[in-house]
Amino acid sequence: MIKRIITYFLIVTALLYGLRYLHYKGLVKQKEGYYGKLQEAFFEENAYSVLFLGSSRAEMHYDTQLFDSLTGENSFNLGLAGATPRVAFSALKAYLLHSKAPKYLIYEVDYYALKKKSSEIKEFNNYFPLLTNPVLRKQFSNIDSRMSQFYYNPYFSWPYTGLKNLSTSIHGWLNIPNQTDSLYYKGFVREVFRPSLNFISTKKQYAYFNISERSYLDSIIACCIENNTKITLMSSPIFAGGYLDVLNKASIISQLKNIATINKIDYYDLSSLPFCNNRGLFIDHRHLNYTGAKNFNPHLVNIFNNKIVLSALK
Structure with missing residues (x-):
């Protein structure tokens, strides 16, 4: 009886490992879209001159195609949904495992969302097939200790897979593009599906730096300095300039400027540009749609060409 149980257990385990391999393989086979981006960032040898780092705001605001066409640079957007400074630092370290350090890095600072210690990874199950990158696995395991178990134990990871994730894998095996693949560059x-910002009620809150998140911002800065990368801190547009969401905007902006000064780098607050009261350019208070991103990027390019690059030449 015991022998039969052990045999069944080994068969089921082998099947789970096999199914998981096929599932992950279908995801990483994709060369475009979401998984194409992550595969390139964490496994390919890149030599981009400019790297954009941050949360979904960075991912949706910094248009690499428009930026490259206006600057002559070769940029890549490493923005990840829900990325706190701690998650962004992890992504940067994992990127540098295979890729050359960029000449310039622009880090998007979400100054309204820094008061809680980062203890989770948003959409963590999306990263399961990427945990073969040892740096990513180590860094993410420091944030969420389950990540190592997800990597080694199919019994633990399989229940978190999700139907959407399985569907994406099938698309990879059949070489069928996903609906959003063409939106990535x-x-x-490019955010073109969600409707423009409607009238929604918000509650103003105080913004401040959690000591842990501040330490990871310092770690991002130190990593860039160590790799001879010129880092610039930046806050991109927020609806109504952030004044509808943050009670002490002037204070938190002043703190960010002080952090920049201490580290002998620059911080640019572009969250209050003239178009920031236009609801048609936002999908919510914190995210631009594609039209909004096209309005923002000329301002970004102006800062880059006339301040960031020129100061690097001095």
């Missing part, structure tokens, strides 16, 4: 994603 060198990490930037």
